[in-house]
Amino acid sequence: MIIKNFKKHYPLKKYGQNFLINKNIIQDIIKIINPKKTQILVEIGPGLAALTKPICQLLEKLIVIEIDLSLLDLLKKRSFYSKLVVFHQNVLNFNFIDLFCKKNQLIRIFGNLPYNISTSLIIFLLKQITVIQDMNFMLQKEVAERLIAIPGNKSYGRLSIICQYYCNVKILLNVIPEYFRPIPKVHSVFINLTPHHISPYFVYDIKILCYITKNAFQNRRKTVRNSLKKFFSERRLIQLDIDPNLRAENISIAQYCRLSNYLYKKLNNS
Structure with missing residues (x-):
């Protein structure tokens, strides 16, 4: 019609x-x-x-x-x-x-x-x-x-x-x-x-989440060990329960939020 x-x-x-x-x-x-x-x-x-x-x-x-x-x-x-x-x-x-x-x-x-x-x-x-x-x-x-x-x-x-x-x-x-x-x-x-009425996610600063994901997906063929190395050491990724051998598309939203919140605390405590 x-x-x-x-x-x-x-x-x-x-x-x-x-x-x-x-x-x-x-x-x-x-x-x-x-x-x-x-x-x-x-x-x-x-x-x-x-x-x-x-x-x-x-x-x-x-x-x-x-x-x-x-x-x-x-x-x-x-x-x-x-x-x-x-x-x-x-x-x-x-x-x-x-x-x-x-x-x-x-x-x-x-x-x-x-x-x-x-x-x-x-x-x-x-x-x-x-x-x-x-x-x-x-x-x-x-x-x-x-x-x-x-x-x-x-x-x-x-x-x-x-x-x-x-x-x-x-x-x-x-x-x-x-x-x-x-x-x-x-x-x-x-x-x-x-x-969301009650968000399943939380970050202290959405700008940090945007910045981390931008860096991760600009180099999506690389593992996060390499694409995010200026923010996190391999040891730190493991401590945050994130496999350093994974690529950007394999990291969940909750995990990106965890990375964001860690970096926020690091920046604000330095």
Whole structure:
């Protein structure tokens, strides 16, 4: 079932635009998001309003962030435009903490994310996770697999660790390329990221965790004995119950947290 009133808009590659057009998938996504009138919802990249219109029908106001001025001009012609609070800007510069302070309420974020910024955007949002209730995104399947990957999986890396440190991540829908226009060369999935209510992990300083994982995965072919030797001796790794012969992708999130906390204490006691 395809949207018949698909508006003509020349998709811009620099914005990674692929518009969702399948009505059944759109309905499935609305059910998953399940917006409530009292909630603060923000849509990243409303595009041609495939999700915007039906969600507007369930809310008094919907906040949208769109960088493409031509798409905003199309939105202005739609009957539901009066329900929108529009920000014409790059979402990577948007201050969600400021929005939370104004609304005094946790924010729900959703959208069909542009492929070209999806990874950097998720990292950007994780830095503001304290004001976010949940996130529901359409993503390139490869990116989603990195988010949910576990140790030993080839997709497991820094993004897996940092994302799972903050959130519970679930893939909810698989979406074929033909459900978009233009048709992308990749498959997509719809995912949910919900911040942990009680985190299974703890670090004193998330920056140290990011720094250690960056060094480990920059040299992922090396064993941690070599990739992390400027931080930990082989003896220290063994004392921290980490096999020095393992590679970065074989170290669990809990183990990376242990390394991070040891280094934090070492730096703060020196």
